[in-house]
Amino acid sequence: MMINIFDKKSNTNIIIAGIFALIIGMGVARFSFTSLLPSMLESRIDISFAGVLASINYFGYLLGAIFAIFIKSIKQKVLFFRIGLFLSITTTLLLGLDTNDFLWIVSRFIAGFGSSMLMVIGSSLVMSRLKFEDKTKAMGIHFSGIGFSMVVSDIISRVVLNYSSWQYSWFALTILAVILSFYCFYILDEQKSENFTKIKTNAVKFDSFIFVLIFSYFTVGIGFVVQATFLPDIINSIKGLEGLGSNSWLLAGVAGIPSCIIWMRLAYKFGSSNIILVCMFLLIISILIPTFTNNMFFNLLSAFLYGATFIALVALFLNLGGIIAKSNPAFLMGALTSSYGIGQISAPLYSVALLNEYKTYDSSLYVTAFILFLGAIILYFNKNKEKKYASN
Incomplete structure (x- = not known):
């Protein structure tokens, strides 16, 4: 055919x-x-x-x-x-x-x-x-x-x-x-x-769960941009790994290609909020890896986990927003992406300030992981509210 x-x-x-x-x-x-x-x-x-x-x-x-x-x-x-x-x-x-x-x-x-x-x-x-x-x-x-x-x-x-x-x-x-x-x-x-x-482009009614998603996606934006901006330099700055950073971005992209398909299938089976939480915690791990080891394998794993989670998180959040908004997906997708964008703009500011102060990326990565952890915790205590949208 x-x-x-x-x-x-x-x-x-x-x-x-x-x-x-x-x-x-x-x-x-x-x-x-x-x-x-x-x-x-x-x-x-x-x-x-x-x-x-x-x-x-x-x-x-x-x-x-x-x-x-x-x-x-x-x-x-x-x-x-x-x-x-x-x-x-x-x-x-x-x-x-x-x-x-x-x-x-x-x-x-x-x-x-x-x-x-x-x-x-x-x-x-x-x-x-x-x-x-x-x-x-x-x-x-x-x-x-x-x-x-x-x-x-x-x-x-x-x-x-x-x-x-x-x-x-x-x-x-x-x-x-x-x-x-x-x-x-x-x-x-x-x-x-x-x-x-x-x-019909009916207005989306903002309830507490939507605000939780918006805040959590804001923290994901912070987690994304610090790695996206500094990932190659972070790896190059680690003793013994000089020169390996140039391939980290490509590795992250390769990891990201199947990640959306895999994670979205899991979201279909286990619920979007549950899979979002798994991805957020894996992203936290990828952010923290360079702070406690100079092992080449683990730092390349950090780049891989970054690509495998940050792209999937974009897909998971925007898809969930589309499900919630139903008739007007662009509205809530826009609201979510706006919070993500605010995170993107704010994260480099404190990262550069901490880098200039301490001459190392560790403090920036610790702060980023902590902010992302807050987003995950807040979502965890509200994740059951997703069920009411699935039933509508």
Whole structure:
């Protein structure tokens, strides 16, 4: 039986388009900056300016997530999803042109906004279009695109760097994004005959459990960004492990690809809150490993556990938010992503301050693990409230 890759109603095609969107928005427009940073530090920017660019990207992502909360109609969602595609592509191209610092700052800010459109709005479109009674397993496959985005963008960056400069890596990433965007644009359009037009955008009633999820996801954002910003340098700073940090990000991405599928299947069987708690505690372990051992295996395990949990936690929280919100998943997904974004912006501030004070990452990792532990404990004592949403 022939598979029609242009069938807009196909669940498989919808998921593929969603994964392509995540590769563009998360991989090309966000994570590729991490892969290319060492090369750009050699000839284009210094570490202080790199920190500014990273922070402004997180800020753009946060504003985009907040903006997504107020997008109600399907027509508007599709429009801003496509705007996100355009912004992610053009801002990537701009970095390859090696323009002045101000334009780089503007570019990273806009890239963050575009990323949130593809992450929040794109994921809500995928969830709305999928024709399953329970979409947990399917959304696990969709969110595996975050892991793919890390791996694909890193591999392309490395291949081009072997033959040319970091500027041409940005050009290659732009070409990839353009190619993938055509399929996203075509499949995730406004389907008037689909359940898109039948969805009512009722307001989500915020109860105590939703606020617990928002706070817990805030702590996960802190746990994500400290590792994402400093993971290679953390490993390189450990005596005897110098030079091993360069592969940690790729390893995290590889671990993240199957993690969403595996953890979401477990969430389908054991409940989302229970699996979220397991992932949060494994992430805490990954954060603490570099503070008590310089063993190569355990520190590579730290990178692996990081990728295997932080990506899955994004999928688990946003999928649970979509289940709770039902008819308007973008609203609660936006609220959750906003709290995550606040965590992303705040964590580097105390991390840099503690690093300058103590000249080691240990204190930053201890604080991060403690904050994440608070989020896990609060969720643990409220996890049974999830059942009422499953029954509705």
